[in-house]
Amino acid sequence: xxxxxxxxxxxxxxxxxxxxxxxxxxxxxxxxxxxxxxxxxxxxxxxxxxxxxxxxxxxxxxxxxxxxxxxxxxxxxxxxxxxxxxxxxxxxxxxxxxxxxxxxxxxxxxxxxx
Amino acid sequence: xxxxxxxxxxxxxxxxxxxxxxxxxxxxxxxxxxxxxxxxxxxxxxxxxxxxxxxxxxxxxxxxxxxxxxxxxxxxxxxxxxxxxxxxxxxxxxxxxxxxxxxxxxxxxxxxx
Numbered sequence: 001x002x003x004x005x006x007x008x009x010x011x012x013x014x015x016x017x018x019x020x021x022x023x024x025x026x027x028x029x030x031x032x033x034x035x036x037x038x039x040x041x042x043x044x045x046x047x048x049x050x051x052x053x054x055x056x057x058x059x060x061x062x063x064x065x066x067x068x069x070x071x072x073x074x075x076x077x078x079x080x081x082x083x084x085x086x087x088x089x090x091x092x093x094x095x096x097x098x099x100x101x102x103x104x105x106x107x108x109x110x111x112x113x114x
Numbered sequence: 115x116x117x118x119x120x121x122x123x124x125x126x127x128x129x130x131x132x133x134x135x136x137x138x139x140x141x142x143x144x145x146x147x148x149x150x151x152x153x154x155x156x157x158x159x160x161x162x163x164x165x166x167x168x169x170x171x172x173x174x175x176x177x178x179x180x181x182x183x184x185x186x187x188x189x190x191x192x193x194x195x196x197x198x199x200x201x202x203x204x205x206x207x208x209x210x211x212x213x214x215x216x217x218x219x220x221x222x223x224x225x226x227x
Binding site for chain 1: 149162214
């Protein structure tokens with residue numbers, strides 16, 4: 001049981017390049033989330049997917065797109081990377097139907113945009 | 115914007131001492147959760163307290179919730195060097211809709227051996 005798996009672990013991009021961050025969970029959770037973590041800012045929600053087939057914007061969605069490919073996978077895409085997107089990105093999943101269950105996090109993707 | 119805000123931002127103690135972290139939030143909640151993050155890792159859930167609960171224990175952790183003051187505290191008793199980490203509170207709104215936990219900026223705890 002791997003939990004939440006994120007790939008890649010590290011990535012360096014040049015301004016204007018694109019990339020997709022991958023996330024998969026094996027806990028049969030309905031909800032999945034993408035957060036970014038910056039020093040002194042805590043975690044901020046980028047996008048979330050309450051269930052398969054739905055996605056919604058969070059607090060900081062600009063510059064990102066997401067795809068809920070199936071119940072297991074939720075990807076985050078940067079179409080044209082900017083230095084302001086240098087951050088650590090965390091994917092998480094939960095099953096709110098079971099009384100607001102806690103979030104399960106992956107170990108993050110450390111992205112640097114130069 | 116952050117719903118929960120932890121206090122203090124940083125805490126440095128000696129092994130064996132107790133560590134207390136506080137979280138304040140702004141709007142009504144269904145529950146409040148505490149998470150721990152070791153350096154370079156994802157967050158790990160510690161404990162959840164529901165809005166109708168006032169205190170909850172789990173091992174060396176004690177969480178209190180005061181909904182009238184919109185605040186919660188996390189107490190770690192008899193701290194160990196391995197407790198060194200950042201601790202975050204997360205709240206969810208009580209207005210229904212999707213389940214969207216909102217995190218504070220965290221408390222960085224250092225426990226000196």
